[in-house]
Amino acid sequence: MNAEQLRAYLEPIRGEYAEARSLILPALKYAQTEKGHLTREDLDAVAGATGFSRAYVESVASFYDRLYLRPVGTRVVSVCVTLSCMLRGADEVWEHLCDREGLDPHHGGTSEDGRVTIQEAQCLGYCDRAPCVQVDAEETSGPLTPEDAARLVDELREAPAPEHYWR
Amino acid sequence: MPVLNSVYRHREAGHLLTDLDAYREAGGFRALSSAVADMEPDDLLYVFHRSGLRGRGGAGFPMGRKASFLPKDSRLAKYVVCNADESEPGTFKDREIMEMNPFQLIEGITLAGYAIGAERGYIYIRGEYEHQARILDEAIRQARAAGYIGRGILRSQVDFDVTLYRGAGAYICGEETGLLESLEGKRGQPRLKPPFPAVAGLYSSPTLINNVETLSALPPIVERGADWYAALGPEKSPGTKIFSVSGHVQRPGNYEVILGETTLRELIELAGGVREGRRVKAVWVGGSSVPVLGEQHLDTPLDYESLNAVGTFLGSGGCIVMDDSGCIVRSTLRLATFYRHESCGKCSPCREGTTWMEKILQRIVDGEGRIEDIELLESLFGRISGKVLCALADGAVAPIKSALHMFRDDFVRAAEQGAPRPDPMLPATAAS
Numbered sequence: 001m002n003a004e005q006l007r008a009y010l011e012p013i014r015g016e017y018a019e020a021r022s023l024i025l026p027a028l029k030y031a032q033t034e035k036g037h038l039t040r041e042d043l044d045a046v047a048g049a050t051g052f053s054r055a056y057v058e059s060v061a062s063f064y065d066r067l068y069l070r071p072v073g074t075r076v077v078s079v080c081v082t083l084s085c086m087l088r089g090a091d092e093v094w095e096h097l098c099d100r101e102g103l104d105p106h107h108g109g110t111s112e113d114g115r116v117t118i119q120e121a122q123c124l125g126y127c128d129r130a131p132c133v134q135v136d137a138e139e140t141s142g143p144l145t146p147e148d149a150a151r152l153v154d155e156l157r158e159a160p161a162p163e164h165y166w167r
Numbered sequence: 168m169p170v171l172n173s174v175y176r177h178r179e180a181g182h183l184l185t186d187l188d189a190y191r192e193a194g195g196f197r198a199l200s201s202a203v204a205d206m207e208p209d210d211l212l213y214v215f216h217r218s219g220l221r222g223r224g225g226a227g228f229p230m231g232r233k234a235s236f237l238p239k240d241s242r243l244a245k246y247v248v249c250n251a252d253e254s255e256p257g258t259f260k261d262r263e264i265m266e267m268n269p270f271q272l273i274e275g276i277t278l279a280g281y282a283i284g285a286e287r288g289y290i291y292i293r294g295e296y297e298h299q300a301r302i303l304d305e306a307i308r309q310a311r312a313a314g315y316i317g318r319g320i321l322r323s324q325v326d327f328d329v330t331l332y333r334g335a336g337a338y339i340c341g342e343e344t345g346l347l348e349s350l351e352g353k354r355g356q357p358r359l360k361p362p363f364p365a366v367a368g369l370y371s372s373p374t375l376i377n378n379v380e381t382l383s384a385l386p387p388i389v390e391r392g393a394d395w396y397a398a399l400g401p402e403k404s405p406g407t408k409i410f411s412v413s414g415h416v417q418r419p420g421n422y423e424v425i426l427g428e429t430t431l432r433e434l435i436e437l438a439g440g441v442r443e444g445r446r447v448k449a450v451w452v453g454g455s456s457v458p459v460l461g462e463q464h465l466d467t468p469l470d471y472e473s474l475n476a477v478g479t480f481l482g483s484g485g486c487i488v489m490d491d492s493g494c495i496v497r498s499t500l501r502l503a504t505f506y507r508h509e510s511c512g513k514c515s516p517c518r519e520g521t522t523w524m525e526k527i528l529q530r531i532v533d534g535e536g537r538i539e540d541i542e543l544l545e546s547l548f549g550r551i552s553g554k555v556l557c558a559l560a561d562g563a564v565a566p567i568k569s570a571l572h573m574f575r576d577d578f579v580r581a582a583e584q585g586a587p588r589p590d591p592m593l594p595a596t597a598a599s
Contacts, residue, residue, distance in 0.1 A: 016287070016330045018244065018370045021352030029294075029333060050352075063354035063511075065336030066294045078295075082256045083455060083501050084413035084487050089591035122338060122505055123256040124295050127413035127485070128420045131594070137297035143594030166297050 001031045002041075003048035010049060023050045028061050029166075036076075036165035037068035066137060066167055073110045075156045076167050078121035078134040079149070085123075088143060090131035094120065096146035097153060115157045136167035174387050174396075174407045177268035178423055185302055187309045190270040196315055198389035199274050202281060203323040211282040215385065217393035219405040223260075224250055224341075224378030225454065225483045226558075227471050234375050236365035237283050243372040247280045247288040248350065248364075251379045252334055252341035254293055255454035256505060258485030260409040261379035263421050265292070265299040268383070269306035273329060275382035277316055278389055280327040283375050287328055290379075291346050294335040303331050338509035342557045343376045345511065356513045357557035380409060401427035404470035408484050412438035415445070415490040415592050427470035431460070434469060435488055442592065445490040449574070453482020455502050456562025458569030459495075478569070495574045496586040499567055500528040506563030517560035520551035524567060531578065534585025541578055545571065 009030050010023050017023065027050055031042040038061060047054040061067045068076075079094045097118045098105040108118040124140060126132040132142030133149055141152060176193045177184045184190040202211055216231025237245060249272065253261040264272060276288040292300050307329050311317045318326050332350055339345040340355040347369050349355035368374025384406065388396045397405045404426040413419045417439030424434065431452060441447055450460045452469075458479040460467070467477050474481045489498055507521040527544050530536045548568050551560045571578055577586075 013330075016328075018372075019351065022332075022350060024352040025335060025349065026333070029335060052352075060352065060354055063337060063356075064294070064334070067335050081501075082505055083451075083498055084257050084419075086498070086501050087414045087487075087489060087493060087591060089593050091588070092591060121295075122508055123254060123258075125253050125259045125262050125293070127257050127259055127411060127487070130413060130419065134295065137295050140298070145594060 001034045001045050003045040006031060006045050006049035020050055021052065024052060024057060024060050025064075028057070028067055032067060033164040033166060035071075036074070036167065037071050068167070071110075073117035074115050074161045076117045076119060076136050077153060077156070078119050078124065079108075080122070080124045080126065080130070080132050080134070081120045082123035084127035085130040085132060085142075088130040089145070093131050093133065093144060093146050093149045094118075097149055100150055100153070113157075116153055118153075136162070136165060138166055174384050175264060175268060175409070175423065176271055176387070177264075184268045184270060185266075185306065187270060187306070187313060190268070194390065195270050195386070196274055198386040199277055199281075199315060200321055202278055202389055203321050203325050208282050208284055211278065211389065214389055214393045215279075215282065218388045218396040219393075219402070220381065220384055220388060220396065221404065221406075221471065222378060223380035223384070223408065223484070225255065225456070225480075227481060230377060230381055233365065233377070234279065234283055236363065237373040237375060238366065239284075241373050244287070244370075245283055245285040246369045246372060246374045247276055247283065247285050247382075248343075248346065248369060248374055248376045249276050249288065249290040249379060249382055250341060250343065250346055250376055251290050251292040251296070252346060253296070253379070253483075254338040254341050254509075255456065255483040255485050256502070257411060257413050257451060257487040258454050258483040259411045259413075260421050260484060262296060262299055263409070264379050264383050265296070265303055269303045270310060271383045271386055272303075272379055273306060273310050273316065275385040276329060277320070277327050278385045279375060279377065279382055281325055283373075285375070286326045287330065289330050289332050289350060289369070291332045291334060291340070291350055293340070294333055297333070300331060300333055307331060337511075338505075339511040339557075339559060342559060345557065346376070347374070354511075356511045357559075359556055400425045401470050401472070403472055404481075408469070408481070410434055410469070410484040410486050412486045412488065414488040415441050415493060416488050417442065424469060427468050427473065429469050430466050431469060431486075432465035434486060435465070438488075441488065441490040445492060447488060448491045448493060449489040449495055449498065449570070451485075451487040451566060453480045454485035455487065455505065455566055456558070457482045458565045459573060461573050490592075492589055492592070494586050494589050495570055495577050496528070496581040497532055497588065499570045500525065500532050502566045503528050503563065506559065510559060510563070514555040514557075514560070516551045516554040517563070520547055520560065521563050523547055524563065528567070531581045532586045536582040536585075538579065538582050540582055541571065541575075 129142030344358035
């Protein structure tokens, strides 16, 4: 994404903040919607559109789990593994997905075809539907058996890539 | 058992109030209309104060008192910030309010803004709640179009507008000063206090920060009166509280109860209880950052004081239940991992301490521990607690320290022979 596009996105909300620095996070999130992660060019564009340095923008971006500074899969599947979900079978879901995608269950990662990234998530706030799984930041499903979760991943693999990535 | 659904209007109505007309039909915006027409800001502050409402995010600080800390003579802009970063493990009550009843939050933050003389409020929502953020976006748009927020609200001289701000995945941004840093476009690392946000908060201006559930309680309090609210439950813990119940219960979900009039056992029963033939072994009643309770504590009434008396906190009301099929050592390790992951890294005792606590618990679970590991773990607590800027480290220590105290035999056995992984309680139903 370029600085011009970002400026157009930020223009209507600029007046809502006393300091322009507050625009950095919305700009990063918006920049990420294009490719699903942030490239060097995206960080430059955010810096340009907000008036802060690339180094500063990157230091902010690197703080947050849901801003990706490296490429990830077409869809990011977050498996909640915190206590409530663990008690209801989250580890079984996690291991089954890692196993099917050929990923190391210590880290998860991106499938060979690049279609899905399987990552562990800390409490997603859907403990009433434990164990739960979130696709990007948009769809959260549960309770899921390992087989349900695998079916969900299969469906994602077949589905077209989203137009914008909100993750 | 006294269960009350009268504070959060979607619970009273029994259906979604995501549409402005539906919210108005359920009594919505009556409080705001009467407040801007007939009440001075100070009258409103006095209502908050007399209601006895305490902060529902976790700390339980009296809301009216917090609001009164903002300087009256400051020439700086003032702000209300709603903490909608709900990330405490086991807590999903704010999600319900935002999903089903976003206008009550908007009305609540606007009442708070009018009371303190703010012209802008921010709702800081966790990035993982994109679905809820879209519902709020739409509700804010509708409320503005109908004149409930914006310039000259309800044809009065009062200006107040609301901005929704999306986080991007960081538990620490639920800590109020971490949240402010994040909202200012920085890494979400907590600040040294004092100064407190009431004096120097967002953009160094006086700022009131309250949780979603707290702000959403304001409209019915203003409408029905502080006395009505104060009369619910015990004097020091009045009102209702939404408890999120999860883990080994048969009907996990949110349950709103009058404080002080329901016991922990009754709450768990409301959530369907544990499975036939199982007993409750451990309960983290206020989210995961509180000392764990055992079966002997089940008859404790749910209110701030009674829970303090048994050594824990009401916290966020995220009540996680583990039955006797679960492994307390593994559950404790899982929480240790959470805090290690979420430590922001600013204070070394927390950054290094959470890492070490996880590492020691991991080797105990893996059967590679030694009996001395338990003492080693205990020696860390005092080097972490109280030596850091924010409450995250205390939250990390509390469940570990209390579990070691209450279930020592389990930890000793694990240190000697490891802790095998038990079978989880599997979901009974397919995906919904």
